Amino acid sequence: MPNPNENALSIRELSVTFDSEDGAFEAVRNVSYDVPRGKVLAVVGESGSGKSVTANAILGLIQAPGRVSNGQILFYPKKGNPVDITTLSEKDDLLFKIRGGKIGMIFQEPMTALSPVHSIGNQLCEALFLHKSVDKKEAERVAIEMLEKVGITDPATRLKQYPHEFSGGMRQRVVIAMALICEPEIIIADEPTTALDVTIQAQILTLLSKLQKETGTSVIFITHDLGVVAQIADDVAVMYKGRIVEKGSVRQVLKDPLHPYTKALLAAIPSQKNLGARLPTIDSVLGDTDISTHTELIEIGAGRSVALAPEEAARHSK
Numbered sequence: 466m467p468n469p470n471e472n473a474l475s476i477r478e479l480s481v482t483f484d485s486e487d488g489a490f491e492a493v494r495n496v497s498y499d500v501p502r503g504k505v506l507a508v509v510g511e512s513g514s515g516k517s518v519t520a521n522a523i524l525g526l527i528q529a530p531g532r533v534s535n536g537q538i539l540f541y542p543k544k545g546n547p548v549d550i551t552t553l554s555e556k557d558d559l560l561f562k563i564r565g566g567k568i569g570m571i572f573q574e575p576m577t578a579l580s581p582v583h584s585i586g587n588q589l590c591e592a593l594f595l596h597k598s599v600d601k602k603e604a605e606r607v608a609i610e611m612l613e614k615v616g617i618t619d620p621a622t623r624l625k626q627y628p629h630e631f632s633g634g635m636r637q638r639v640v641i642a643m644a645l646i647c648e649p650e651i652i653i654a655d656e657p658t659t660a661l662d663v664t665i666q667a668q669i670l671t672l673l674s675k676l677q678k679e680t681g682t683s684v685i686f687i688t689h690d691l692g693v694v695a696q697i698a699d700d701v702a703v704m705y706k707g708r709i710v711e712k713g714s715v716r717q718v719l720k721d722p723l724h725p726y727t728k729a730l731l732a733a734i735p736s737q738k739n740l741g742a743r744l745p746t747i748d749s750v751l752g753d754t755d756i757s758t759h760t761e762l763i764e765i766g767a768g769r770s771v772a773l774a775p776e777e778a779a780r781h782s783k
């Protein structure tokens with residue numbers, strides 16, 4: 466499994482299927498994307514497009530009636546051999562090491578990531594005990610340092626407190642500290658600011674961006690908001706109904722979106738210009754455009770791919 470591009474992770478032709486009495490439903494279809502080391506890849510798309518199911522597959526978290534029905538998820542650790550995560554079972558020690566250790570996770574809703582009955586300090590130290598060989602004193606020192614890094618004042622006192630004693634924004638800072646404390650090589654951030662109010666959202670995004678640059682961690686940032694993508698990401702993959710319909714660098718894709726769905730997502734971003742105006746819905750921008758017929762991604766050069774009719778894709782080829 467060579468890795469010429471220095472990616473931290475490469476997904477290849479991944480499909481995830483949910484079986485039910487009514488038949489099989491492919492929630493993720495033939496998805497391929499790369500997460501370059503030290504960079505931020507945004508995965509954007511509306512609710513139900515398959516962003517979270519893909520992220521769960523990366524962590525080996527697809528459970529029955531779901532299954533990975535095709536493809537590979539290649540993790541390239543900085544040290545050691547590449548691993549195809551789809552081949553690991555729940556009993557595998559390696560999967561345990563990867564989940565929460567090499568690959569950290571920041572969820573949308575901080576309370577799902579934190580236990581209400583344990584102090585913040587206990588939870589941060591527990592994460593360290595699981596993945597690093599440290600004693601209690603060292604774990605507490607690292608936990609205090611981590612809380613400081615995420616902007617929590619008086620960390621030694623805060624360590625003894627419980628999640629309900631923190632505001633929503635502060636709780637999300639704790640979750641970020643939890644995700645980063647084992648020095649993961651990749652962080653998956655699944656809509657990490659959606660549950661927060663707008664001012665706090667901006668603070669959390671700035672914090673994430675700063676920490677990502679300081680630590681050089683690779684990030685998969687899941688969102689439905691292309692506005693956020695512009696702020697935080699290097700590359701973007703746009704998902705629609707389980708497939709990727711366009712991918713490339715953020716600069717290229719936002720400046721010159723080619724797929725009708727990407728164009729519709731861009732039109733739906735609130736901006737200074739349309740402040741106060743009613744934003745168009747994605748369906749209204751798409752109108753009668755049928756975007757279901759061209760499902761294969763075609764490479765058009767400069768690291769960019771788009772699912773368009775071949776003759777149309779050829780017009781955009783560089």
Ligand SMILES: Nc1ncnc2c1ncn2[C@@H]1O[C@H](COP(=O)(O)OP(=O)(O)OP(=O)(O)O)[C@@H](O)[C@H]1O
Nearest residue numbers: 483492510511512513514515516517518519531689
């Ligand atoms: N456990 C499950 N059983 C059956 N179908 C599922 C299950 N989990 C997810 N799905 C389906 O897979 C599809 C993709 O869901 P997914 O959660 O990945 O979407 P998403 O793009 O992350 O949306 P959101 O932004 O709302 O989280 C959806 O149609 C969803 O209903």
